Amino acid sequence: MVDYQLEVIVLPVADVGRAKEFYRRIGFREDIDYVADQDFRVVHFTPPGSHCSIIVGKGIGTAAPGSVENVHLIVRDIEEARADLVDRGVEVSEIFHDEGGVFHHAGTEKRVPGFYPGRPSYGSFASFSDPDGNGFLLQEVTERLPGR
Known part of the structure; x- marks a missing residue:
């Protein structure tokens, strides 16, 4: 089997x-x-802690500034990560989960305030954007399936 490792996301x-x-x-x-x-x-x-990086720059792509959405940053403790970003001057949404519980809908549609009931891995999010509007999601993951 071939390993495909995500290395860089260009923003x-x-x-x-x-x-x-x-x-x-x-x-x-x-x-x-x-x-x-x-x-x-x-x-x-x-x-910090990631094997995947981001690149920003000039002359490296043709996408419109701020057009990237839903870059997930996986964290073990979403409250701690959210507080860290707020302390660094970033405007971060409140913690939320999707009403369907599987994956968040586009934008703010069907967001429910607070943790996903029972606080399972993959269920709770918070969002923020960089100064250009590229969108990030913090996603809390405390347990992964074997082989990850």
């Missing part, structure tokens, strides 16, 4: 400097800031 931004400040402020490790010329720049960040 479109309008202002690389503003994005760089934001991701540093929320505790992502800056791995590289490469500038080839005025039209090409790559800034690579890795969230």
Whole structure:
């Protein structure tokens, strides 16, 4: 079997400097800031504990700034993660779950305030955006299926 490891997600931004400040402020490790010329720049960040990174920059894609949605950041304790981001000056939604209980609907449709009943893994979320509007979801996962 071939292993496919998700390594990088490219996030479109309008202002690389503003994005760089934001991701540093929320505790992502800056791995590289490469500038080839005025039209090409790559800034690579890795969230704490993650094997997958993000890249922001200039001349690295054609997507509209802020057009990425639902990038999941998995955390063991969503209350702690939410408080950490708030302490770092990020506007984060209250914790919620989806009324269907399987996966969250688009936008804020069918959000129910609070933890999913019984607080099982994968059921509780909080959302925030970067300065360009790229959307993130904190998702609490405390137990995984074998083989993960």
